[in-house]
Amino acid sequence: MFQLDNVSKYYGTTLALDGVTLEFSRGSISALIGSSGSGKSTVLRLLLGLENANSGIVRIDGLPLQSLDLLAVRRGIGYVIQDGGLFPHLSAYDNLALLPRHVGWSHARIEERIENLATLTHFPRDGLLRYPLELSGGQRQRIALMRALMLDPPALLLDEPLSALDPIVRYELQDELAAIFAGIDKTVVLVTHDLAEAAFLAPRLILLDAGKVQQSGDLDALRQTPANAWVERFVRARRDLTAASA
Amino acid sequence: MSIFRHAALIVVLVLFAHPANAKPLVVGSKNFTESLLLAEVVRLQAQQQHIEMQHRRALGGTRILWRALESGDIDIYAEYTGTLLRELLPNLPADADLTAIGAALRARGLGISAPLGFNDSYALGLTRATAQKLGIERISDLPKHSELRFGLSNEFLQRGDGWPALRDAYVLPQKPRGMDHDLAYRALKSDSIDIVDLYTSDAEIAYYDLRVLDDDRHYFPRYDAVLVYRLDALQYEPALAAVLQSLGARIDLAAMQRMNAAVKIAARADTDVAAEFLGVKSDAIADSGRATRIAARTLEHLELVSISLCLALLLGLPLGIFAARKPRVARIILSLTGILQTVPSLAMFVFMIPLFGIGAPTAIVALFLYSLLPIVRNTYAGLTGIAPELRESAAALGLPYFTRLWRIELPLAARMILAGIKIAAVINVGTATLGALIGAGGYGETILTGIRLDNIGLILEGAIPAAAMALLVQELFEWIERAVVPRGLRLSARS
Numbered sequence: 001m002f003q004l005d006n007v008s009k010y011y012g013t014t015l016a017l018d019g020v021t022l023e024f025s026r027g028s029i030s031a032l033i034g035s036s037g038s039g040k041s042t043v044l045r046l047l048l049g050l051e052n053a054n055s056g057i058v059r060i061d062g063l064p065l066q067s068l069d070l071l072a073v074r075r076g077i078g079y080v081i082q083d084g085g086l087f088p089h090l091s092a093y094d095n096l097a098l099l100p101r102h103v104g105w106s107h108a109r110i111e112e113r114i115e116n117l118a119t120l121t122h123f124p125r126d127g128l129l130r131y132p133l134e135l136s137g138g139q140r141q142r143i144a145l146m147r148a149l150m151l152d153p154p155a156l157l158l159d160e161p162l163s164a165l166d167p168i169v170r171y172e173l174q175d176e177l178a179a180i181f182a183g184i185d186k187t188v189v190l191v192t193h194d195l196a197e198a199a200f201l202a203p204r205l206i207l208l209d210a211g212k213v214q215q216s217g218d219l220d221a222l223r224q225t226p227a228n229a230w231v232e233r234f235v236r237a238r239r240d241l242t243a244a245s246a
Numbered sequence: 247m248s249i250f251r252h253a254a255l256i257v258v259l260v261l262f263a264h265p266a267n268a269k270p271l272v273v274g275s276k277n278f279t280e281s282l283l284l285a286e287v288v289r290l291q292a293q294q295q296h297i298e299m300q301h302r303r304a305l306g307g308t309r310i311l312w313r314a315l316e317s318g319d320i321d322i323y324a325e326y327t328g329t330l331l332r333e334l335l336p337n338l339p340a341d342a343d344l345t346a347i348g349a350a351l352r353a354r355g356l357g358i359s360a361p362l363g364f365n366d367s368y369a370l371g372l373t374r375a376t377a378q379k380l381g382i383e384r385i386s387d388l389p390k391h392s393e394l395r396f397g398l399s400n401e402f403l404q405r406g407d408g409w410p411a412l413r414d415a416y417v418l419p420q421k422p423r424g425m426d427h428d429l430a431y432r433a434l435k436s437d438s439i440d441i442v443d444l445y446t447s448d449a450e451i452a453y454y455d456l457r458v459l460d461d462d463r464h465y466f467p468r469y470d471a472v473l474v475y476r477l478d479a480l481q482y483e484p485a486l487a488a489v490l491q492s493l494g495a496r497i498d499l500a501a502m503q504r505m506n507a508a509v510k511i512a513a514r515a516d517t518d519v520a521a522e523f524l525g526v527k528s529d530a531i532a533d534s535g536r537a538t539r540i541a542a543r544t545l546e547h548l549e550l551v552s553i554s555l556c557l558a559l560l561l562g563l564p565l566g567i568f569a570a571r572k573p574r575v576a577r578i579i580l581s582l583t584g585i586l587q588t589v590p591s592l593a594m595f596v597f598m599i600p601l602f603g604i605g606a607p608t609a610i611v612a613l614f615l616y617s618l619l620p621i622v623r624n625t626y627a628g629l630t631g632i633a634p635e636l637r638e639s640a641a642a643l644g645l646p647y648f649t650r651l652w653r654i655e656l657p658l659a660a661r662m663i664l665a666g667i668k669i670a671a672v673i674n675v676g677t678a679t680l681g682a683l684i685g686a687g688g689y690g691e692t693i694l695t696g697i698r699l700d701n702i703g704l705i706l707e708g709a710i711p712a713a714a715m716a717l718l719v720q721e722l723f724e725w726i727e728r729a730v731v732p733r734g735l736r737l738s739a740r741s
Binding site for chain 2: 048050070071072073074075077079081083085086087088089090091098099102131132133134147
């Protein structure tokens, strides 16, 4: 569904992506992993047309992004960011209804869709009329996910969706996300710096460092046949609780 | 508005092709008693010749009157030869005579009357008691009395033809203190100073029993009162020539002093005093009472503030939105509105008079220009200050620009934008008082009249409602803010 063909991207003089070639096939679930500044968020921003590549081509369903109607492309992609990006002046309900209203959905259809998504994400109904600042971090991310899914887009891009949450909420939401991903049949690209989270949610892991793809594959491949010393160090860089208690 | 009125008049003139007395002539006056009195004398004398004439009262300073005369907003006003030579016709030699001044004016389509009969020059004065005790009659007697305390008006201290040159001409050893002209008279009375500068026609000379010192070295230039007028007014109304002629040498210094005293010290209406001088019946309109006056000034003031603010919103909001979208243009827009803000209001009025005439339209345009900066600046700052992830979330949703602007960005910037509009409105209420300098009405008219007549009650009658209006406007915007700023944002401000 998404293709990056030898794409490079600079911010000023900083190189964020260095000739990256990647493909995300329809219905696949992938995780982009790397430390901060590795360029993993940039991949999502390029796919949404929030940034333009300095060289190379970004394609959607085989067509160059530049030749497509950007608004239509964006409505076909759900996007969730770290702290949700919810509009503070709108209630949770209005955050969800904003785009469907704009594209002309009826009130009943919006109600029904929100009802279904609230069930899917376990969002309490009485929270819908609250403003984002009156919601907990976990509730905000649920609303952000619901907002991304409102128009039932074929793709879902998530940029560190759980990173701002405390460990218990995060742990629970990881379970929920895994269940949701399994049930919705969408092309999912998840950006995270946490290898365990990535491996739990996505069968395909893509390791990025210094603007280049270092290795991609499943967790076993990364562990057993690391492509280089950096991959080996990245995979190993985790504490083991049994070692700590000993 | 006068533009529309003029346009309407032109239509009427064309339709009926009967120009006689379709539009009254206009006499202007500066914002001091003598100028108002002379204008009333001219108006009443014209009335004797069956010329309808309207008096635009107390229009600020020399520059404003001159511009208004040049642009045809007024047809005639009283000026002084010294002012004409030094300020208005600087290309003429300082000792040019009336014929030379007349020729220079004619080239501008203007004419000058014969002198009215008095010379309102700068002079030095002291109490008659002190003068007699020390035997002082002339300025050249002063160097011998270095103990004399001078209290001079700040303008006189600074003018090139004021104190510095006078001191050099007479070799005066005294060190003057600067003070307000009206306060100087009181200081003289209470014996805390000895010498003041004054105008030879000042009412206070008789009131405080002052001795005006002879300028025996003829240092001070002559400030003969004359009337300057538009030559086309004479064509339009030929009987005006007879009016001008009848006033030549009609008013001597003592008469002018008496008239000034009648208004400034006896607090009589200038129309009554001028009518009495001419021996005609006064047509002064009876004082309508304080409440009516305040109501009328309030309406005028509100008109100035609200129209200018609405215009500024119509232009300022789109400009601010545009600037927030185009960072490069933003700098130009913000600098330009910033520069407008630095133009002093009097200078702004002087620039505007040729375009919009005297009266409310010029004041409204000036206030409009002053309002732009806070509105444009806060709209720009409010929009560019929105968290980038919120702006990006709106874009990533797939909402088009105007929907994002209307549904997301303007509500998020509402508090900031409203603050800008509030600043503009409150400043406008204050600045609008200066509109009285160009005949725009409003509280400033009451304040200026109060200052002119040294009447604290009148000053407060203008100043208190102006302050109250500023507070009310402030209160109104707090209320609008509660209504307009979304609840979700007020939460964030509280927590």
